[in-house]
Amino acid sequence: MLKYFKPLPIFILGWALLLCTPLFSDISLINGLAQLALFAVVVCLPAWKTGRLSYVDIGWPLGLAVIGLVTLLMAEGDPLRKSVVGCVYLFIGLRMGLTALKMLRLGAFDTELPRYQFQRRRWEKAGKTNTMLAIQVDAVLQGLANASFLCAPAFVIAMNPNPEISPLEVFGLVLWLAAFAMETIADKQKVAFMREMKQRGEKGKVCNVGLWRYSRHPNYFAEWMVWNALVIAAIPSFIELYSAMPLINWVLIGASLMYASFIMYNTLVIFTGAIPSEYYSVQKRPDYKQYQQETNMFFPGPVKTGVENTLEETR
Numbered sequence: 001m002l003k004y005f006k007p008l009p010i011f012i013l014g015w016a017l018l019l020c021t022p023l024f025s026d027i028s029l030i031n032g033l034a035q036l037a038l039f040a041v042v043v044c045l046p047a048w049k050t051g052r053l054s055y056v057d058i059g060w061p062l063g064l065a066v067i068g069l070v071t072l073l074m075a076e077g078d079p080l081r082k083s084v085v086g087c088v089y090l091f092i093g094l095r096m097g098l099t100a101l102k103m104l105r106l107g108a109f110d111t112e113l114p115r116y117q118f119q120r121r122r123w124e125k126a127g128k129t130n131t132m133l134a135i136q137v138d139a140v141l142q143g144l145a146n147a148s149f150l151c152a153p154a155f156v157i158a159m160n161p162n163p164e165i166s167p168l169e170v171f172g173l174v175l176w177l178a179a180f181a182m183e184t185i186a187d188k189q190k191v192a193f194m195r196e197m198k199q200r201g202e203k204g205k206v207c208n209v210g211l212w213r214y215s216r217h218p219n220y221f222a223e224w225m226v227w228n229a230l231v232i233a234a235i236p237s238f239i240e241l242y243s244a245m246p247l248i249n250w251v252l253i254g255a256s257l258m259y260a261s262f263i264m265y266n267t268l269v270i271f272t273g274a275i276p277s278e279y280y281s282v283q284k285r286p287d288y289k290q291y292q293q294e295t296n297m298f299f300p301g302p303v304k305t306g307v308e309n310t311l312e313e314t315r
Contacts, residue, residue, distance in 0.1 A: 003127065008141060014144075015147045021249045023244050028151070031067060035147045039063065043142070047135050051131070052135075053139065055109065056138070056139055060096075061095075063146035066146070068085075068088070075155065076161070077157070077158045078162060080165075081165070088230070115272040119138070149263055150263065153227075157169075160236075169236055171233075172234075179225035180222070183218075183226065193209055204287075214303070216291065216292065216298075217277070220268040220273045221299060221300060223264070224265055238254055238257060268298075
């Protein structure tokens with residue numbers, strides 16, 4: 001039974017750290033309770049009724065919007081700083097959340113999304129035979145992530161009372177804009193490619209145009225950089241808050257900021273991102289194995305022409 005709950009303690013401890021840090025205790029309590037209530041209604045209940053975990057794709061981004069709203073309403077730092085980071089979280093959350101709600105209306109959640117079908121394979125390998133329990137634990141896990149590490153950049157930034165804006169904060173904001181632009185461009189390039197293939201009546205083609213020529217998942221890489229930008233922007237505020245909390249709390253809050261980047265990397269590459277996606281792409285697209293050999297999976301880089309030439313010679 002313990003294997004089902006093994007992923008939870010680190011996130012519970014992350015939330016407990018915020019609750020035990022006087023500077024963040026009130027805002028973290030409200031955010032955490034709001035996250036759990038949101039996930040109970042939007043994810044856990046529908047998942048229990050349907051046996052599908054896909055509702056996480058609705059609950060998680062709406063939870064980010066909740067972080068933004070709580071930040072705007074409760075943070076006690078510099079008004080400009082808290083307004084910017086609060087709006088960033090609101091924008092990120094509502095953008096993805098409204099897209100997920102549109103997918104819900106179109107029936108996309110009537111069957112389990114492929115990435116969560118892949119998750120069932122992991123449960124099976126781990127000996128987790130109680131699927132309904134595994135679904136509920138994973139759902140709660142996502143809510144706890146929003147209550148702990150993923151809200152840390154917002155709260156650290158928004159609790160900084162210093163009105164002076166650091167160049168590193170500006171850099172973080174510029175990086176966030178650039179990463180968001182990259183993600184948007186990558187998504188549009190893929191939609192345009194799929195539309196063109198549909199018009200041509202060609203199925204199973206690999207999208208290797210534009211940014212997709214340099215990374216097999218440029219949208220996931222850009223999403224990770226969005227979070228790295230928030231962590232970078234939080235560094236000056238983290239330093240500023242050194243004297244506002246016990247040293248051990250300050251050190252652990254810094255570790256939480258770094259862990260937020262790790263969580264998103266792990267999610268976008270392993271948990272629900274690149275690896276599950278490629279498992280099904282290899283099956284559906286005959287040329288995908290060659291694409292894997294020629295193009296980096298996550299970090300953008302040049303096409304591996306040596307591999308390309310070798311493959312061409314062996315045809």
